[in-house]
Amino acid sequence: MAEGIARSLGHEAASAGTHPATVVSPNAVLVCAEIGIDISNQQPKSVDNFSADDWDAVISMGCGVSCPAMKIDEDWELGDPYGQSIEVFRETRDAIRDRIFRCTF
Numbered sequence: 001m002a003e004g005i006a007r008s009l010g011h012e013a014a015s016a017g018t019h020p021a022t023v024v025s026p027n028a029v030l031v032c033a034e035i036g037i038d039i040s041n042q043q044p045k046s047v048d049n050f051s052a053d054d055w056d057a058v059i060s061m062g063c064g065v066s067c068p069a070m071k072i073d074e075d076w077e078l079g080d081p082y083g084q085s086i087e088v089f090r091e092t093r094d095a096i097r098d099r100i101f102r103c104t105f
Helices: 002-008 026-033 086-102
Strands: 059-062 074-078
Touching: 002 086, 026 086, 074 086
Parallel strands: 059 074
Antiparallel strands: none
8 A cells, every 4th residue: 555655646666565465455455446546556575675775765564574684764653454344454544645745755
């Protein structure tokens, strides 16, 4: 969701995880579509395919993971909505969007 929301706001962005799924969550696709953002063509990616040097900032969503090989500039301390209700996905989407609006990177 973060990648799609950031891109919709004009940022260059990529999302990656330490244990990426094989497909983007259907609930993530749905809640982003509700606000006019299409993430249906996005693919989950591994942090192993990125370097912090390629970005102005690296932001962790939180989710209780760490990435010792990647310098993290900011941790948003958001829980992973995977396996939870659609409302939790909406709350997470809105929290991500609010934080991106406040970014100064």
